[in-house]
Structure formats: C-alpha cells, structure tokens
Amino acid sequence: SGMANSSWTFSDVRNVILSAHKNTGAQDKVGFYDTWAENYEQDVALLDYRAPLLAAECVSSFFRGDREKAAVLDVACGTGLVSAHLKKMGFRHFVGIDGSLKMLELAKKTGLYQQLTQCLLGQDEVPVKSETHDIVIIVGALSVGHVPLTVIRELWDATKPGGYVCMTTRGNPDNREYKAELEQMIRALEEEQKWSRVTVVEVEEWEKAVSEQDSGYIPGAIYLYQKGFKCSP
Secondary structure: OOOOOOOOHHHHHHHHHHHEEEEEEEHHHHHHHHHHHHHHHHHHHHOOHHHHHOOOOOOOHHHOOOOOOOOOOOOOOOOHHHHHHHHHHHOEEEEEOOHHHHHHHHHHOOOOOOEEEEEEEEEEOOOOOOOOOEEEEEEEOOOOOOOOOHHHHHHHHEEEEEEEEEEEOOOOOHHHHHHHHHHOOOHHHHHOOOOEEEEEEEEEEEEEOOOOOOEEEEEEEEEEEEEEEOOOO
C-alpha cells in the first residue's frame, strides 16, 4: 500500500477505492479496510472526501439539545473523521463501531471515543442498547457491497425518542439501485411512523470520482430523520 509520500497520487487512491467497492464478502472487505487503515486519512484527503464534514454540519444545524450531554453513536466510524468534526461543533460523547480492528486502533488514538467496538454491520447485531443515543450517524458505509440495508432498523432502534439518525450514500451510477432501495427503506419507516424527515440534502460534489464511467466529482446525499413523530397528540 502507498506510503505517505508525494509520489502517491489520486490514481493510486482510485485503484484502492475501486478494489473496496468490489462486491466481496464481509471478511474480505474488513481485510481491505485493515490494510488501508494506515493511509486512509491521507487517501480520502486526496479524494476531497467531503461527506464527514457535510454530514456533521447537517446534524449540527438541526440539533437543538444539549451538545455537552448528547450521546453520539458513530457507526462505521473508521478512523474517526465524523466524530472529529462533531467535536469541533460542541459534541463531547462518542461511541464508535466499525468492522475493521485496524481502523478502530486508529480511532482509539484520537482520544475522541468513550467506547469502541468491532461489529460487522449486517452480520453482528449492533452492540448498543435500544433508545440510548441522541444522535446515530453513519457516513460512507451505506453503499453497494458494503452494508446491507437491514442495518437501518437497528440504527433507528439505537436512537432515543426525539433523537436523530443521519445517513449518507453516494449517487453515482453504480450505487443508484442501492440508493433507491435505501430511500424506499427510509420511507417505509416513515410510513410506520417510526421517524419523520428533517432534511434530505443532495450534494453535487461529494467526492472525486474514481470509476471509469464518472469524471470530476460524484454526487451524494444526506438523510436526516428524527425518531418519532412531532405531530403526534
């Protein structure tokens, strides 16, 4: 893998990412992230990966509670990019889960998290009690070949009544079908009155495109939902 040197370029990163998006088994995927962990932050910087910041800003702009006390569950936390942004916005309490131990080791070094747990999303149950978090956020993991959509209900379950769930996904061609299914799942929970929509933000410049079909930037979307229905009697 690329050492942190100046000869490591966008096209190297591109090859790394393309191998991540291949439809491999969960174990292979985790192995991939384990080997990528050391260079992950430098690589996503080259990608101009804006999702962690944009999702954190989205949560921050709608959250009305006490930031000092709010419990944040950072799902597929990776090296801690999302929580690092939320901390700058005044949040203090973070619990992280991720499938990759190597990523979790790096997340631990940030000192951001009260607790970090390894969990293969969609295979292992999400290791948190029901209704314990004010904010549940998952950035970047909801895409084809990564995390199955069954995890959405688990995220809802981990959220306190009145709490927020923030999810992101990519909008490039190879993820379109998954995105449509994700939106269908989100709507189904809305129809069951499990949560209500706060905002959905379609972002044109999500990250630099890596696949052959796409050039420039690919789009992405942020979905912010609040558990329970505000209009209930």
